Amino acid sequence: MFKYTLVVMLAALFGNGTAIAQENRGTAEQRAACAPDAFRLCLSYIPDATNVEACLRQRKSDLSDACRAVFDRAAEAASVRTIGSPRYRGARDEE
Numbered sequence: 001m002f003k004y005t006l007v008v009m010l011a012a013l014f015g016n017g018t019a020i021a022q023e024n025r026g027t028a029e030q031r032a033a034c035a036p037d038a039f040r041l042c043l044s045y046i047p048d049a050t051n052v053e054a055c056l057r058q059r060k061s062d063l064s065d066a067c068r069a070v071f072d073r074a075a076e077a078a079s080v081r082t083i084g085s086p087r088y089r090g091a092r093d094e095e
Contacts, residue, residue: 025049025053026070026074030070033064033066033067033069033070034056034063034066034067034070036064036067037056037059037062037063037064037067038052038055038056041055041056041059041062041063042055042056042059056071057071
């Protein structure tokens with residue numbers, strides 16, 4: 001019974017590849033790195049992927065090294081996208 005429940009929860013958490021790609025939920029490797037942490041730290045939020053992600057972000061200090069690295073890389077990538085975007089205005093843009 002436990003194995004069946006675990007399989008159902010994994011399927012609900014990760015859905016099919018197309019839905020996850022559309023929701024920008026990371027690569028299969030990123031999801032695999034964070035799945036154990038999601039079950040360990042944020043089980044009550046499964047299957048709501050948005051709330052699981054928010055929970056993992058709030059519990060960043062409790063994440064495994066692999067999952068923390070996923071969030072660190074995502075933050076770095078978002079920072080680069082923001083600075084490089086036409087909407088970003090730095091101090092020199094004001095001059």
